[in-house]
Amino acid sequence: MLEMIIAELDLGAILTSGATLLLTGLFFVIILTIANAKLKVERDPMVEAIEAVLPGANCGGCGLAGCSAYAEGVVKDHGLIGRCGPGGDALVHAMAEIMGIEATASAPNRAVVHCSAHSDDMINSTQYLGIAGCAERTIIPDNMGCSYGCLGGGDCQAVCEFDAIHVIEGLAVVDYNKCVGCGACVKACPRNIISLTAIVEDPILVMACSSHDKPKEVRGYCKVGCIGCTLCVKMGGDSFFMDNGLAKIDYEKYPDEESRQKATGKCPRGLMVYVGSDDVAVRKANDSREPPKPVKAKTE
Amino acid sequence: MELVLLFISVAIINNLVLTKFLGICPFIGVSRKLDMAFGMGCAVTFVITISGALTWIINNMVLRPIGMDYLKYIAFIMVIASMVQLVEMYLRKFFPPLYESFGIFLALITTNCAILGTCLLIDMNNYSFIKALVASFGGGVGFTLVICMMGGIRENLEWADVPDALKGAGITLITAGIMTLAFMGFTGIGSH
Incomplete structure (x- = not known):
């Protein structure tokens, strides 16, 4: 069979067509090479x-x-x-x-999760058994008590190219040794609770809550969320401010250690946490107990 | 006179985009702004004219004498790709903003079926060299005309109250359809 095909092949035609295309190709190669030399763009x-x-x-x-x-x-x-x-x-x-310019070191932007409720801290009236992803879960009404907090579905974990964010006990936790501040998780989070924040100190105090709800409602669904008591603003000075019932920190004027201690000492809830590179786990700022052992991110 | 008629015929009556449905991709993709559409039209006109002439030469001087007509598709594409490369270099050197705004569509002129279609139409109709030049240039002018009209209409559509469901590609395709209907009115004017 193969021999028959070979016998019927018109070798002359093959060579001619090949040579024709090769020659025309060569012609254009020459033209383009000249053009490339003449029209070369000087890149800086x-x-x-x-x-x-x-x-x-x-x-x-x-x-x-x-x-x-x-x-x-x-x-x-x-x-x-x-x-x-x-x-x-x-x-x-x-x-x-x-x-040839002077560079002053600026604080790097890193992802900060504005929720501190692990599974134990949430008070849910319903049990969610649907699709695991956050984007799917967030569109279902009453999928969890808090309509602001971390869903723990791991959408941020899935998009992170640097293996720097993991859902640990129902809460997304950033590994600051790996986070580069690319903002992929910020975009992925359907509840918009991750932000890029300038890490002016390490570890840094963050307000890990996003709930604007009224105190009664927050107490009803969360053990750690902000109830808008304004104690931190009163104790900690003007670095703390209230945004529609939610305490926040102004990182332009990051509070010094004294005012931080005053504020965290008075906070009746658990949303003021220190995050940083030496401790993967979120540590409660007003927790007098020993900080929990760093939860090592699961590596596969 | 014959050449003028041929020019009008390919540019308007048998317009590549609206009656032969060639080159729809840049027609929809790069017609958002009038100046970009004009730049695209000029680039395509340049490539189409040079390619039309070069493919005519290659087809009639090389391929036909040695009886290798079947090579024309490969040879034509090679000519077009080379010409697009040339245009790309030229634009990057002299019109960097235009080069930036074209993005991927510049390289995609290579696969613009309007160009290969014109070259094959010239071959099919057995035009003389002069006629091939006029036909390919006319095709390019027709493309530029139509894409610029589309660009102008789309710029004005930005201010129109388009129903939500039709925003973007939907209203563009409807516009293209209405333009085609309008251009169908020219049918029968020329004999080419």
């Missing part, structure tokens, strides 16, 4: 140098289309220099050196 060597030191993760955390776009953006606008989460401080200095 600075942009290329910066692109070379960028991590190349193309995570988009800087808000631009990718590392290449970020390199061009930084050269045009030096203010963008601190935007690269994965690169961190070392990258800022490397880029500053390339561009």
